[in-house]
Amino acid sequence: MLKRTNFLLTVIAGISLCMSGFALAFGPHPCDFSQHRPDPRCMGMAMQNLDLTDDQQAALEKIKDDTCAQIEPLAAQLGASELYKALSGEEIDQAEVAAKIAEIVELKSRIAFIRLNSRLAVALILTPEQRQKMSEEIEACRDFQPGKAPGLKP
Numbered sequence: 001m002l003k004r005t006n007f008l009l010t011v012i013a014g015i016s017l018c019m020s021g022f023a024l025a026f027g028p029h030p031c032d033f034s035q036h037r038p039d040p041r042c043m044g045m046a047m048q049n050l051d052l053t054d055d056q057q058a059a060l061e062k063i064k065d066d067t068c069a070q071i072e073p074l075a076a077q078l079g080a081s082e083l084y085k086a087l088s089g090e091e092i093d094q095a096e097v098a099a100k101i102a103e104i105v106e107l108k109s110r111i112a113f114i115r116l117n118s119r120l121a122v123a124l125i126l127t128p129e130q131r132q133k134m135s136e137e138i139e140a141c142r143d144f145q146p147g148k149a150p151g152l153k154p
Contacts, residue, residue, distance in 0.1 A: 049137060050130045059125045064125055067118040078107045 064067070083100045086093065123131055 025131060047134070050134060052130075056125050063118050063121045063125070067114060070114045072147065074107050074111050074114075078111075079102060081107070 081100050081104050084102060086097050086100050112116070128136065
């Protein structure tokens with residue numbers, strides 16, 4: 001039990017490190033895997049109850065590291081896009097703004113693709129029973145998130 005708790009704390013610390021340095025204007029860092037997932041506390045509780053093997057824990061850590069390594073350069077480009085600078089000038093160059101918007105959409109799309117592929121990689125590491133249990137635990141946790149009515153999907 002302590003081993004799994006330490007693993008989860010390591011994963012959470014790693015994700016926190018990935019999040020540093022990202023431009024706040026663009027919301028959560030793309031390496032923040034909770035952005036398109038349930039509350040991270042739900043994920044942590046669900047993962048804690050899966051009885052992961054040492055090999056699975058190592059594989060999940062590698063997926064997290066590889067995913068962050070792919071996302072970090074894209075996140076840096078996203079933070080450097082300077083859309084707000086283009087929108088706050090005395091005169092707005094619509095072509096420049098449109099190009100910056102297209103750049104942001106492309107970068108966010110690439111980040112989403114990487115993130116979703118990492119979800120597939122995680123699912124492939126888990127056994128069918130672990131995937132089912134994780135799904136059930138996340139659903140149960142969602143029902144108790146503040147501000148959400150029980151049984152309603154986000």
